[in-house]
Amino acid sequence: MDWQAALIVGLGLPALATAVGLIWRARTGRVRPTTTTTTDVAATRSASAAALGLADTDLGTAATLVQFSTDYCSRCPSTARQLTAVADGYEGVRHVEIDLTHRADLADRFHVRQTPTTLVLRADGTTTARIGGVPRLAAVRTHLETITRSPHVAS
Incomplete structure (x- = not known):
């Protein structure tokens, strides 16, 4: 390999890895709304x-x-500790943790590719949002305030 190709590879691979890492970081922990319609609550x-x-x-x-x-x-x-604290700050909000270690069927059914993955369910049980990775708590609170129509209760 000549020195020019080596230079391109030597500079290109770290730049590509950095770009992929920044994209991954920007997507992880974001609240992604889902669209679900219900007829029978x-x-x-x-x-x-x-x-x-x-x-x-x-x-x-x-x-x-x-x-x-x-x-x-x-x-x-x-x-889990953070989400429990967030749930405790709202009236009627609960945090439930499901261990997928021995429940591969649930991982397949809900398309869980990384842990933690969090689903936000409305009172009627419909999924309103999905969060892959460690959730950004401010975004979780904002989403909860939207679906519960109540502000955060100071504890």
Whole structure:
């Protein structure tokens, strides 16, 4: 290989890796709204809870933060603590953590490719948002205020 090709490869690969890393970082933790339509609220709530392996009583009355995690995820415990604190700041919002270590069927059904992954469910059980990676808490609070129509309760 001549020196010009080596120079191009030597400068091009780090530049490409940096660009990919910056794009990945910008996308991780963002609240991505989902579009779901519902016709029967009770049936949707039951179907969502059943699909997740949860009872209706496990879901919040205003919203639910469903966190998918695994045993080997190093960021999942701190994410769970943060999401629990966020949920405690709103009336009727609950945080539920689902361990996917032995539930590959749920990972496939909900297209979980990284942990933590968080779903934000409305009171009727419909998914309103999805967050891949560690969530940006300010964006989670803003989204919760939008779907619950209530401000953050200072604790």
